[in-house]
Amino acid sequence: MSFLLLLCYHLLSAPFPISVEASTPSPLQLEADALQQSGWWVGRNISQHCQSKGSIICDASGSIIDIFVDWKLPAGSTLHNLNFSSLPNLVSLYIFNSTLQGSIPPQIALLSNLTFLHLSRNHLTGHIPLEIGNLTNLLELHLDDNMLTGRIPFEIGNSSKLSKLRLHRNLLTGTIPSEIGKLMDLMELRLDSNMLHGTIPSQMGNFTNLFWLSLSQNRLMGTIPSTLCRLPVLSVLDISGNRLSGVIPPEIGNITNLRTLSLGDNNLTDPFPLEIKSLYRLEQLYVQNNAFMGLIPSSVFQLTNLKELNLASNSFSGSIPSEITHSLQFLDASCNMLTGSIPFNLFDLISYHYWLQIDLSHNSFNGPIPSMSIGPRELHGVTMNLSYNKLTGSIPDFLIHFHHIDLSYNCLHGPLSNQFLHHFGVDVGLGNENLCGNHSQLRSCASHNHTVHKLLKILLPSLILFILFVVCFTLYCSRKSKNTTHVTEVDSHGNVFSIWNYDGKIAYQDIIDATEDFNIKYCIGTGGFGSVYRAMLPIGKVVALKKLHSSEAAKWVALNESFQNEIEMLKEIRHKNIVKLLGYCLHKRCMFLIYEYMESGSLFWVLSNDTEAEELKWNKRLNVINRVAQALSYLHHDCNMPIIHRDVTTNNILLDSNLDAFLPDFGVARFLDVESSNHTVVRGTYGYIAPELAYTRVVTEKCDVYCFGVVALETIMGKHPRELLNDIWSKSTPNVAIKEWLDMRLRSPLTQNGVAQRIVVALTLAFACIHPNPTARPTMQHVSIQLLVPRPGLEISFNEILVEQILRQEIYRVNIISE
Ligand SMILES: *[C@@H]1O[C@H](CO)[C@@H](O)[C@H](O)[C@H]1NC(C)=O
Numbered sequence: 001m002s003f004l005l006l007l008c009y010h011l012l013s014a015p016f017p018i019s020v021e022a023s024t025p026s027p028l029q030l031e032a033d034a035l036q037q038s039g040w041w042v043g044r045n046i047s048q049h050c051q052s053k054g055s056i057i058c059d060a061s062g063s064i065i066d067i068f069v070d071w072k073l074p075a076g077s078t079l080h081n082l083n084f085s086s087l088p089n090l091v092s093l094y095i096f097n098s099t100l101q102g103s104i105p106p107q108i109a110l111l112s113n114l115t116f117l118h119l120s121r122n123h124l125t126g127h128i129p130l131e132i133g134n135l136t137n138l139l140e141l142h143l144d145d146n147m148l149t150g151r152i153p154f155e156i157g158n159s160s161k162l163s164k165l166r167l168h169r170n171l172l173t174g175t176i177p178s179e180i181g182k183l184m185d186l187m188e189l190r191l192d193s194n195m196l197h198g199t200i201p202s203q204m205g206n207f208t209n210l211f212w213l214s215l216s217q218n219r220l221m222g223t224i225p226s227t228l229c230r231l232p233v234l235s236v237l238d239i240s241g242n243r244l245s246g247v248i249p250p251e252i253g254n255i256t257n258l259r260t261l262s263l264g265d266n267n268l269t270d271p272f273p274l275e276i277k278s279l280y281r282l283e284q285l286y287v288q289n290n291a292f293m294g295l296i297p298s299s300v301f302q303l304t305n306l307k308e309l310n311l312a313s314n315s316f317s318g319s320i321p322s323e324i325t326h327s328l329q330f331l332d333a334s335c336n337m338l339t340g341s342i343p344f345n346l347f348d349l350i351s352y353h354y355w356l357q358i359d360l361s362h363n364s365f366n367g368p369i370p371s372m373s374i375g376p377r378e379l380h381g382v383t384m385n386l387s388y389n390k391l392t393g394s395i396p397d398f399l400i401h402f403h404h405i406d407l408s409y410n411c412l413h414g415p416l417s418n419q420f421l422h423h424f425g426v427d428v429g430l431g432n433e434n435l436c437g438n439h440s441q442l443r444s445c446a447s448h449n450h451t452v453h454k455l456l457k458i459l460l461p462s463l464i465l466f467i468l469f470v471v472c473f474t475l476y477c478s479r480k481s482k483n484t485t486h487v488t489e490v491d492s493h494g495n496v497f498s499i500w501n502y503d504g505k506i507a508y509q510d511i512i513d514a515t516e517d518f519n520i521k522y523c524i525g526t527g528g529f530g531s532v533y534r535a536m537l538p539i540g541k542v543v544a545l546k547k548l549h550s551s552e553a554a555k556w557v558a559l560n561e562s563f564q565n566e567i568e569m570l571k572e573i574r575h576k577n578i579v580k581l582l583g584y585c586l587h588k589r590c591m592f593l594i595y596e597y598m599e600s601g602s603l604f605w606v607l608s609n610d611t612e613a614e615e616l617k618w619n620k621r622l623n624v625i626n627r628v629a630q631a632l633s634y635l636h637h638d639c640n641m642p643i644i645h646r647d648v649t650t651n652n653i654l655l656d657s658n659l660d661a662f663l664p665d666f667g668v669a670r671f672l673d674v675e676s677s678n679h680t681v682v683r684g685t686y687g688y689i690a691p692e693l694a695y696t697r698v699v700t701e702k703c704d705v706y707c708f709g710v711v712a713l714e715t716i717m718g719k720h721p722r723e724l725l726n727d728i729w730s731k732s733t734p735n736v737a738i739k740e741w742l743d744m745r746l747r748s749p750l751t752q753n754g755v756a757q758r759i760v761v762a763l764t765l766a767f768a769c770i771h772p773n774p775t776a777r778p779t780m781q782h783v784s785i786q787l788l789v790p791r792p793g794l795e796i797s798f799n800e801i802l803v804e805q806i807l808r809q810e811i812y813r814v815n816i817i818s819e
Pocket residue numbers: 045046047048051052
């Protein structure tokens with residue numbers, strides 16, 4: 001019945017008269033024919049393509065605006081199969097990982113409304129057609145991971161609205177056209193892993209919004225144009241793996257937003273600019289395999305946020321300064337001409353990080369290995385390579401706790417204990433003439449050939465002395481700090497406390513003091529995995545702490561090392577709508593994560609407080625929905641490994657002082673799952689758990705999609721849509737007007753400014769997202785794009801729109817509903 005109504009609606013609202021003459025088929029019929037003739041939907045019922053299951057979206061008049069394919073197309077499928085001249089209104093063409101072959105036809109220019117062209121990860125060959133420049137509405141052009149050849153057409157400069165241009169991982173040749181400088185709105189430009197030659201065009205300095213520029217792994221020559229240093233918001237600059245020469249322009253210090261600077265594998269020469277010290281946000285600096293000489297400016301080691309520094313295979317001389325930023329976790333200075341002793345502060349980094357990797361091999365470092373009295377602590381994340389230097393002295397005992405160490409080819413002396421040999425193998429000490437040990441490849445410690453008794457006689461007193469020392473030291477420390485038991489216990493259990501993006505001076509004790517040992521009065525929210533606390537640190541900065549429930553904490557501890565690797569990966573995740581993780585503490589009894597603090601608290605809190613909820617006007621609410629969709633789309637589709645959030649709730653969405661939304665806690669669940677993947681443990685928060693989890697154990701991205709739907713409804717309704725969740729798709733929906741469901745605390749939305757229209761789109765998507773069948777839910781990428789697709793104005797009064805009409809996507813079509 002409703003299907004017939006729908007059909008009538010479509011026929012009535014079709015802009016062209018329906019012709020019965022077979023000779024002049026209507027535009028809508030031509031669209032249908034184009035789909036059929038493509039052969040892409042073989043085995044899928046598209047006889048009523050606007051409503052059949054599939055991936056086609058139509059506008060209100062029934063004309064196709066969005067084609068979304070993420071399955072493997074029939075063998076031999078090409079873009080030439082699709083008659084573009086029949087699809088004049090197409091806004092988004094998304095064909096991802098579908099083994100699409102052949103070239104991009106010049107007829108693509110017929111799609112004058114095309115805004116999103118995503119053809120990533122296919123087998124496309126041939127040239128990029130110069131007609132791409134006719135697509136003047138294009139915002140995103142993703143042709144990465146194909147086998148495209150030829151040059152980048154200079155006509156691309158005519159697609160002047162482009163904000164994301166991804167052509168990486170193809171076989172493109174030729175030079176980078178200077179016309180690319182006309183794309184003033186570019187935010188992301190990725191041309192890496194091609195065979196481009198020539199120089200970097202100086203016009204690239206014109207991109208005022210560019211935050212990601214990657215030209216790495218090409219054959220670019222010449223110098224780094226100083227105009228690149230004019231990019232005000234650039235965050236990632238990767239031009240490694242080319243043939244660039246000359247110096248790093250001193251203007252580099254102007255790009256103060258830079259977080260990653262990758263210049264490795266080029267032919268850059270000294271001097272190394274002192275201005276690098278202005279890049280206080282820098283987290284990764286890679287300059288390996290270049291021709292740098294002379295001293296490394298000591299300010300490089302003092303950049304407060306620097307985590308990774310790769311200086312390997314240059315000709316740097318001089319020594320490493322004694323002052324080193326506590327944020328450093330990766331240092332490769334191997335194969336240089338560095339001298340002097342290894343600074344104590346470099347070893348002291350093990351007090352700040354669980355995971356630490358240092359390679360100083362093939363230099364001329366001398367002096368002894370710094371000795372530390374660190375007591376029994378977790379050092380299993382530490383790897384050091386000190387081989388091929390001129391280090392002297394004996395081997396300090398604490399090194400035995402490292403994950404790995406290489407001391408070969410130095411001038412060390414004394415015994416190499418059996419324990420050392422057992423842990424690291426004999427290679428650890430080879431090439432040290434005066435090192436002895438119980439191994440055929442080492443000199444035996446003949447002069448120390450004592451019986452076991454004699455050995456004990458000597459070792460026992462020193463052992464007792466050592467224990468006494470440790471006890472005294474611990475007592476001394478305990479007295480110095482107020483909360484004695486806690487600190488001692490933490491230390492003797494080997495807690496891990498890691499903090500980054502910080503000056504390193506914040507300590508575990510600061511956190512305990514600031515929250516009075518997690519006193520309930522600092523608690524600002526509770527979620528499926530733990531509670532969130534607000535902590536004002538001694539230096540005046542406020543952070544948010546997520547303290548995991550003790551059962552969760554125990555699992556993290558059990559995972560330990562694999563967890564450490566994962567958290568390193570999480571730290572790399574950058575998205576403007578994802579709250580930055582600042583650090584964490586891992587301990588049997590207490591496990592917490594440290595996040596940026598968001599002034600306005602959780603979305604749940606704002607919605608449940610009448611004054612705050614009134615501040616969160618319709619526009620802001622729609623922005624919240626948009627931003628959460630983008631953040632989830634990023635986690636699901638743009639990370640190296642898709643990340644399922646698993647706890648998307650209004651409690652877990654935080655708002656800053658502008659009421660802009662941020663998503664924290666991404667991926668927490670993923671670690672937990674490594675261990676419990678075979679268990680039926682329903683995680684997440686009650687009221688947000690996808691129904692299929694009641695009968696399957698498989699958690700997919702579609703569970704997040706469901707949660708997103710609930711969150712979007714809750715944001716619009718102002719309260720949890722509890723009673724609606726079970727009924728809406730199963731029973732016949734009551735004929736209520738949608739306005740009955742809106743948050744009454746806000747004035748009803750206006751049609752003139754497009755807010756009413758955006759609410760209808762958001763609600764339509766939200767309903768699709770809470771579909772009980774996970775396969776009928778859209779992907780987050782789809783949702784995030786659909787929220788942005790421009791739509792015609794409402795044709796009926798907002799107040800008259802019924803819930804059922806939105807459910808059946810009769811106002812705006814956003815996704816195909818399954819039966
Ligand atoms: C295809 O779907 C339409 C409705 O969308 C239905 O009427 C038709 O019977 C279906 N055809 C097949 C072969 O399933």
